[in-house]
Amino acid sequence: DQQVKQNSPSLSVQEGRISILNCDYTNSMFDYFLWYKKYPAEGPTFLISISSIKDKNEDGRFTVFLNKSAKHLSLHIVPSQPGDSAVYFCAASDGTYKYIFGTGTRLKVLA
Amino acid sequence: NAGVTQTPKFQVLKTGQSMTLQCAQDMNHNSMYWYRQDPGMGLRLIYYSASEGTTDKGEVPNGYNVSRLNKREFSLRLESAAPSQTSVYFCASSGSGRDSIQYFGAGTRLSVL
Secondary structure (H helix, E strand, O other), X not given: OOOEEOOOOEEEEEOOOOEEEEEEEOOXXXXXXXXXXXXXXXXXXXXXXXXXXXXXXXXXXXXXXXXOOOOEEEEEEOOOOHHHOEEEEEEEEXXXXXXXXXXXXXXXXXX | OOOEEEEOOEEEEOOOOOEEEEEEEOOOOOEEEEEEEEOOOEEEEEEEEOXXXXXXXXXXXXXXXXXXXXXXXXXXXXXXXXXXHOEEEEEEEEOOOXXXXXXXXXXXXXXXX
């Protein structure tokens, strides 16, 4: 049973527009969420995180929103740039050392 | 600043062969992890080590063993490789804090024929 779901395998966006990547989770014990970005032939790199005590966290062009009642989080990238083209994974933790990762969304930013 | 280093980068095995994937980190992290990434499956935790001297099973431990050799090194062993273990393997490390970020190596691409 997939506890963290990214239902969109891929997304294409024009350069300069907003990219919205979505993630849903089922475990109400998750209280810390992260987004990772992965380029081909590289390991995932940390992008941004959010604790369940917040509903929004912003870092430059990247903003993560958390809706606890809906068990849903989203990553907004504004404005999108061609260098943002990558696979994005969301991950969730229940406070233990283990993170559960989603299946990833491949973002393609078109120049 | 190396971060997390994995060796080898690529490996081809025949069914039944054994091999060890090596991982080392230079960030003085207590926790280390092994994941596998398969198409459509995301990253799945194989084993993790919360601190030196301890290891625990993750989601998909069958067919694997691990050794936390010291604080820096965490190896993953396939005793008898199977085609189902064809995957990309990532090692990661993190601090001990509750919300510590995991830092990943570049991965090992393994094919079992």
